[in-house]
Amino acid sequence: MYGLLGRLCSSEHKQKSLSETVSFSEYLHGMATLKIPEVVPSPEQDSERLKNAFDGLGTDENAVIWVLGHRTASQRRKIRETYRQLYNESLIDRLHSELSGDFRKAVILWTYDPAERDAKLANEALKMSKKGVKHLKVIVEIACATSPHHLMAVRQVYCSLFDSSLEEDIAYTVSLPLRKLLLGLVSSYRFDREEVDLVVANSEASTLHEAIKTKKLDHDHVVWILSTRNIFQLRETFDCYKQNFGNPIDQDIKSCGNGDLESLLKMVIMCIESPDKHFAEVIRDSIVGLGTDEDSLTRAIVTRAEIDTMKIREQYSYLYKDSLNDDVIGDTSGDYKNFLMTLLGERL
Numbered sequence: 001m002y003g004l005l006g007r008l009c010s011s012e013h014k015q016k017s018l019s020e021t022v023s024f025s026e027y028l029h030g031m032a033t034l035k036i037p038e039v040v041p042s043p044e045q046d047s048e049r050l051k052n053a054f055d056g057l058g059t060d061e062n063a064v065i066w067v068l069g070h071r072t073a074s075q076r077r078k079i080r081e082t083y084r085q086l087y088n089e090s091l092i093d094r095l096h097s098e099l100s101g102d103f104r105k106a107v108i109l110w111t112y113d114p115a116e117r118d119a120k121l122a123n124e125a126l127k128m129s130k131k132g133v134k135h136l137k138v139i140v141e142i143a144c145a146t147s148p149h150h151l152m153a154v155r156q157v158y159c160s161l162f163d164s165s166l167e168e169d170i171a172y173t174v175s176l177p178l179r180k181l182l183l184g185l186v187s188s189y190r191f192d193r194e195e196v197d198l199v200v201a202n203s204e205a206s207t208l209h210e211a212i213k214t215k216k217l218d219h220d221h222v223v224w225i226l227s228t229r230n231i232f233q234l235r236e237t238f239d240c241y242k243q244n245f246g247n248p249i250d251q252d253i254k255s256c257g258n259g260d261l262e263s264l265l266k267m268v269i270m271c272i273e274s275p276d277k278h279f280a281e282v283i284r285d286s287i288v289g290l291g292t293d294e295d296s297l298t299r300a301i302v303t304r305a306e307i308d309t310m311k312i313r314e315q316y317s318y319l320y321k322d323s324l325n326d327d328v329i330g331d332t333s334g335d336y337k338n339f340l341m342t343l344l345g346e347r348l
Contacts, residue, residue, distance in 0.1 A: 031276075031308040033345035036070055043082035046071070050079070050094075051087060059098045061335040068107060069342035073114050073306060080111065102294040103336040109302045110343070115153035118142050119161055121299065122154065126173045133260040136174070136182065137267050137282075138299070143185035143227075144271035145278065146307075148192045155186065177218035177261050184227035185268065191230040198240070201233065205240040205249075212252045217261050226268055234272050276311035279304055280319055283312070287331045297328070297340070305343040313344070 041049070046067050053063035068076060083091040095108050109117050125138035142154055158166045170182050204225050211219045226234070241249045250266045270278040282300045286293035304312060316324040328340055341347050 031310045032306045033309040033313070034070070034072070034305045034343060035345050036072060036075075040071070040075065043075070043078040044086065046075075046079045047083040047086050047091075050083065050091065054094055054098050061099070061103070062338075064095070064099070064107060065335065065339050065342055065347075068111055069339055069347075076111055077113055099335075101336065102298065102332075103334065103339060105295070106298045106302055106336060106339050109298060110305075110339075113157075114303075114306075115150060115157045116161070118146075118150070118154045118303070119158040119166070121303075122158065122166060123162055123169070126169050129173055133178065133263050136178065136264060139170070139182055139186065140264065140267045140271055141275075141278070141303070143182075144231075144268055145275035148190045151186065152189060178264055180218055181223055181226075181261070181264060181268070184223040188227040190228065193230065194232045195230060196232050196236045198236065201236040201240045202244065204229070204237050205244055208237070208241060208249060209245050209252070212249070212256060215256050217253065217256060217265055222265075226265075226272075231272055238269065238273055274315070276308050276315045277319070279308075279312045280316040280324070283316065283324060283328070284320055287327050292331050294332075294336075297332075301328075301340050301343055309344060 049063055049067055053060035053067075067079070071079065080091045083089075083094075092108060092111060095111060096104065099107055109121075112120070121138050122142060125135045128135040143151055155166050158164075158169075162169070166186055167183055170186065171179060174182055207221050208225065211217060211222045216222075225237070229237070238249050241252075245252070250269045253262050253265050253269070256262050267278070270281075279300045282296055286297040286300070300312075301309065313324045316322070316327075325341070325344060325346055328344070329337060332340060338347060
């Protein structure tokens, strides 16, 4: 009885007025490692410096890093627009012709608008999805580890870039039951404020437990809960699940088997519950073993540098007892290393 009363009291504290709530984006604010100079040059000055970097004897990669690696998304957009106006050429095209290798991939991904970047990453992931479910983690990251506003922007840009919707391409490319889950995740628009109802959390924890117990992981209720509830509500549901049934929900999902659906669901839960932990694991997996998975390493740092790389670095240290910065430095080299470390706030 006391436990029930305690939970009800807890619920009262978690119910906030609209003026007190925070959005998912606000929740992550201040966790970025991107460093901006106190006095930011004008887009014209930045464009001129980039042009000079391209037109000298050989490309001045340090100048490219210095300019683009210390500008926000909105500042980079203005640089792209200004560069085209001044020189009648695309900055992205020029970067493509001047740079090479993983450095070029990283700089170009970073220079895109975030929504355009993620739309391109999603499209590439769907092309690669036949090679394994791990490629679909990009779709999960976009749907579950970013704000609803960003997901909507990605869907809009995707349509304009590829003459089809993200939903259409998932439906065409991905087979059931993964298709059903991914379509639910990318099609919804979550409420983007910190509103939590403990009664609902307990009820939906029970629904999820029943689906896991009966191994019906693709049940409509499972997809509906994971794709429509706000991030804070889902985190409370996962907490209730652990309290009520003894195990973390991802652990119980693992007991259902090691298939693609189980793998994808665990990824969904991780991206909702602890995106910093998910991306710490992405970085670690890209570094350990034979060779480096530069595409995954680049994606993790480039897509999160303006969001939560500070938290990712802390989580990495906690999980692996190693320094993320040291591990990235030890596994990369040259301009590629310098650019990643700039985004991680280690090079001014």
